[in-house]
Amino acid sequence: MPNPRSRSNARALPPAVSAFVEATNGFDLERLVVAFADDALVNDQLQEYWGKEAIRGWAERDIIGERLTIAVTKIVRKHSNCIVTANVDGDFDKRGLPDPLVSTFYFTAHDRLIMQLIILRSRCDV
Structure with missing residues (x-):
């Protein structure tokens, strides 16, 4: 059986x-929002955004x-879930954050749309 992990x-x-x-790294808001289902959920660091209007505001x-920007370092696929670990960078306040800042993106997709995305900061020191 193939290993679900890949680089x-x-x-x-x-x-x-x-x-x-691609939309995130290209700073393309419209393409980013189109990737989500109308009733999708994003939970970014324990803050919830339900539906495209809220997701658009968050994005x-x-x-x-x-x-x-997201530099993917690991991908794990299982059924309709895709877990992406990535080094995250950008113009946000980085005081007190590790370098690199590693986040894990837990995607659930259906019919080529994101239904749910949960984003958590990963701890590399544990």
Whole structure:
């Protein structure tokens, strides 16, 4: 049975997740929002955003507005879930944050759309 883990490889990402990463790194708000289902949920560091309107506000402020970039370091795929570990950078206040800042993005996709995204800062020191 193949190992569900793979190193950073854009072709290993499901289409919706790949669109999210590419839109984020390209600072493309419209493409980023289109990757989500109308009733999707984003939970970013324990703050919830339900539906495209709320997700658009979050993405405009916290992703595009902070010029966030995602450098994928690990991908794990299992059924409709894709777990992406990445080094995150951008124009946000980095005081007190580790370098590199590692986050884990827990995607659930269906019909080429993101249904749920949970983002947590990963601790490398444990």
